[in-house]
Amino acid sequence: MKRINSIKLKNFKFFYDEETLKFNKKNILVYGENGSGKSSLYWALYTFLQSSFKDDEGVKKYFDKENSQNLINKFVDDLQKDDAFIELELIDTNLQKTTTYKISKNIINTNKKEDTQIKKANLTSDFINYRLLSKIYDFKNSQDIDLWSFFEDYILDFIVFTESEYENLANFWEYLKKGLEKINNRYPTITSSIYKDFQSQITKFNEKMENLLNEISRNTNKLLQNAFKENIEIKFSYKKATYNDFLPNSKKRNHKTLPPKINIEVTFFDEKIDKPHTFLNEARLTAIALSIRFAILKNRLIRDDVLKILVLDDLLISLDMSKRFEVIDILLNDEDLKEYQKIILTHDRGFFNLMLQKINQFEWKIFEFYNKKENGIEKQCIKEYKDNLTKARELFENQDFDTSANYLRKEAESILKKFLDPNLKYINREFQNLEELIRRVKNELDNEFINKFNRVFKFTKKENEDLIFIYEKELLEKIDTDFENDNNLDPNQKGKLRGLKKKLFDFTKEYYEIKKVELEIFNELKKIKDRVLNPASHNSEAPLFKKEIEEAIELIHRLKEFLKDKKTKREIKPTQVNCSQNREVENSFPNWTSNIVIEPKEIIKNIRNTNS
Template sequence: MDWTLEKIELENFKFFNGPFEFPVRGKNVLLYGENGSGKSSIVWGLYTLMESRRKPVADVQKYFNPGDGQHLRNRYCQPGDPANVRTTFTPLIAGAVPKNYEISLANITTQVAADDFMKYTTAAFDMFNYRMLSEWIYQKNSRDIDLFKGFEKDLFKYLYFRRSYIRVDGTSAAPDGTTAEEWWTYIKSVQLPLTKRGQVNRKTDEYSRFMTLLSDFKAEMEYILMQVEHSANDMLHNDLLLPNISLVVDITDVPFNLLKPGCLKYKDGKVHSPSISVKAHVVDGNVPGWSTDIAHLATFFNESKLTCIGIALRLAISDYKLISTGDVSPVLCIDDLLLSLDMSARIPVIKLLLKKAQNRQLLVFTHDRAFFETMRMLICEKREDGRWCFYEMLEKKNTAAGAAPKPWFHPTQTYRDKAEYHFEKGDYPACANYLRKYCEQQLKRLLPQNLQLVQKTNGEVIQADMSGLIGKLASDFCSLYEISIADLPSVSVYRKRLLNPLSHDDSHTPVFKAELTGAVTEIDRLKSIADSLKTICEGVGHHRDEFAMTVSNGAANETIVFDVMEKWTSVEVAGVRYYKDVKIRVISSTTATVAAQDYDSLRGVFNTVSTALGLNIPPATPPAMESTIINRFSGTALTAI
């Protein structure tokens, strides 16, 4: 893409009373906003501007006309106050000038016919939220899913067929007539010759060409749906961790000239909407017969899986209509999408969204603080935070009677930023409180998910507190990576102070101030270790994550080929990189030292091989385990990953 969205401006539009500027700055955006703070008004402002490209002028103007019952003007503004939505796009090509667009009652600049930039940008744009997803995928148990109305309403205008349609008089609609909307609009408008009895005359050339047109429309839609189906299944299997679910997306013939209700002879001469169905094939050892076809998705899948299915379908459609090269600025906007997913299911979706941000701008809006923090953490873990803007949006509390609500909008501060602010203000208890959050955040970034949980005496599994996280760092984490506890930051020294700073009567003394300074230093060291965390592989058994370990002692050697069964990571401490011990599945071995089976410890297998080759008997010494391993798919040494 050669362009990026720079900013969105809204004046007296929906929530916003007066002018408001939302700075995108050519980056991806993650916004946390309370309900009622105006975040969705930003989304709908951008959506309304993009949709205005293909709407009649009157249908755009009504949103800004105070006399129209469907207007979207802010309810607190005066009838004569200006109301508009504006966008600015900036070029990535040297010498090009920014492009500005506006929609208002008096000015609509998105509809210039020769403006290919806006034509392709609106086609590449996509936006959906939980409500829109629900309309797509949630149906009563007694009903099949039919997506045709959704396609017709939201997508046909942006789906380009491989060719223009042929009119019933034999002429081509080229160079126009290439979108699904143009095809379908023409199909519904056709009036065929009739017989003397008022029935469609099936002996005419027009009738023959029209039936061919209906068949061609179905064929073009089948071509699109086949690609959508393939892409959606790829996401379900490889990104959303649902490898046993395969979707089947199909379209029926276009019904035409059906019998009139109550008649056995006379037909209506009308075109009826076909159906676009979504069914699923499931392979599951717990299901009798091992596999089954699901026609009514809600009868088999829970809400979490239904949401994943809906997300995969919508992203697949978004990918199909994406234009990412040339004179275009593709934007994908997501607003409160994952309400029905628990955190374990959200993380794969977040990772999938981050993949989509590689070839378009991603704007993610949420009122879920936990989701916001998790996504932000994953972005930072990938070292991609420089490509993102992080914002928070709240509603300012205004007690004046009849006063218009106002947004409190600001870039998100880190816990460390907030701790530093309160330290400079001399509010040491508040500083300590944010340092605790800062410390917990880095511990959660560093520790695998299973090490962040503790089991209570009654068997309940809960999230560990900071004391528990520090304990896991000192024991399990050090053991997994073979790191000496002495090399780690001394955060445990400051644990009691950070856990409950207000319980101390000396919380404003120079001693406490010095302890806070020391705590910052140690937590910063912890952050640098978390920043160094690298993912070697996700451990899903993909052939690209197959490894080989070759250990030699003189002429004797052994090569073990293995898959990794869990997420494999490494960290750097004091300039030395350490590798997590992981569960593996041995595929093959050049000797009988290690059998082809599952093992709980890669390091244990390495030690077994080293012992068998005599490398653990002085004066011989085994090599560093990581120096013996390569990725079999890429040939890359583990130490270079």
């Protein structure tokens, strides 16, 4: 598998002087303020891959200060402008072998015939930003959606066409749209072999486009219905490209190739929508556009072992929170997209925090982009993101115990909120305080064991709308007797009781093992809450000691690991507190004990009470 290991930029667009971003083969998440260089990274990667399809002169212009199309940082002096470049280090993760590619005014090694790695990467990678996405539905009310221009500008380059001397549909269309040239000042006649061959090429192009659109619409509808949970179905209506049509109201022909039209037909809850861009809201239109783009990407997949990147820049501006979850789920879990190194750029702090909660941070590198001014010149300021626990550890090493404790509190709150709100529905709302968070998480863990107990010992099926219990009440009463020697029980009943007894044993063992760890963690959390995790206590005369912080860091790490794969099974809303109120949580900590005693008779009593 190929991955970007690092990218080095010098004097390219917003990037001033030289900057190296170490990707370390990982996916990338970037939060960046507007004007911090975030989009410059997007265009650096795009320009780099696109260079594989250009000749040297087509690439050099971006780094030539004399060329009006150059992409050199405007603030660097003339001498520095001669040294602008983009450099990528790729790594083969299987062989652990690196290869460096570079584009600049003097060095270009991305477009050579003997090395097609970047060219193949360009064919299978994709770049999507909000502006590009909106082109799929940004039409006037009086217009029908026609996606031909979108396909011509952004898609055809990447559709490989192996049945022709032209390597992709874009090159094939470039040939066809020129039409036939005159020979001896006359166009070829319709009976000539040149004419017939050209018309057969037009037919081949239309067939290729129709097959492509059918495949895209099939995958689009899958995504809309399965991923976005929308009752929407789309269909492309393809009006074929033609050559040499009759002129209007005339017997003369136009001797031109007319482009096709690609209209979208949308069915919403089984009702056909004539102009979807005037009827559907922007969130649904964005869902359709995203589904089309992802479907196109799936159609472009190259199964070869080449670099595949998916770069997304401020993609979800118009989506509400529920739709953002669905997009994130596609990005993280879609089987086809798992092959891609994802580079996600956003200026939306809420979305950035949402991604932090959802991703496995061992598989991602996370950066924050800011801008700074030095001598009147704006420059990039790039920091590698660190979570609160990492910051707390670093501050602890630097003997800043008070600040370390504050970050530990933030991390504890984040861990507990994630458990209570696993779908992040209330990510922008606050729970009342840390004590409430701890209490509610503890209660939920207890409730989950009660619910699990009921699932194991209650009932399994419905019969004539009545609940049938696995274990009848009379039979349950025999569990704590010598039922093996009870002549009133048949073998089937005794078998049920043996099964129940084993389940009780297994459940009790599991309960003990998990609750022992849980109680240790939460009892320790209770102890350090007021002393270490309370900001007000840091202003007291009693200083925080190194040992206290060291133990707190270890405890928060244990809490994180303990709750890592757990989440509440029901929706837990934050407590609503009137802003004029200033009250403590009514229910403080229960008196938990680390002495776990489970009496089988008490369990049986619970079963009997439940069934009765």
